[in-house]
Amino acid sequence: MELGTILGPLEEIADGEVTERSVDPVGSVLVLRRGETVRAWRNLCPHHWLPLTYRSPKILSADGARLRCSNHGAEFGVADGRSLGDVALPCGLEPVPVHIDPEGRVVLRQQV
Numbered sequence: 001m002e003l004g005t006i007l008g009p010l011e012e013i014a015d016g017e018v019t020e021r022s023v024d025p026v027g028s029v030l031v032l033r034r035g036e037t038v039r040a041w042r043n044l045c046p047h048h049w050l051p052l053t054y055r056s057p058k059i060l061s062a063d064g065a066r067l068r069c070s071n072h073g074a075e076f077g078v079a080d081g082r083s084l085g086d087v088a089l090p091c092g093l094e095p096v097p098v099h100i101d102p103e104g105r106v107v108l109r110q111q112v
Contacts, residue, residue, distance in 0.1 A: 030053075
């Protein structure tokens with residue numbers, strides 16, 4: 001992913017939900033918006049090398065604190081992407097650094 005890749009306008013990313021965006025050539029990125037704060041990760045489970053959304057797009061926990069792999073149930077904290085729970089391993093989600101530009105678009109902050 002190249003610096004400056006636009007993931008979309010902030011207003012098109014639902015607040016409090018995870019939105020999946022396709023980014024060439026790496027596949028997809030998961031974007032979580034909370035108000036004016038946006039976090040993003042590669043949509044790739046480090047345990048099974050499948051997208052977290054492989055079996056279902058519903059991967060955010062009810063309390064909004066965890067992302068859950070729809071393939072095998074591994075959970076990751078939204079604050080830092082680290083692995084949580086019974087299947088916690090020393091690997092986590094790969095963050096994708098983003099920011100909101102002056103035009104209100106979610107953009108990659110650095111090359112990934």
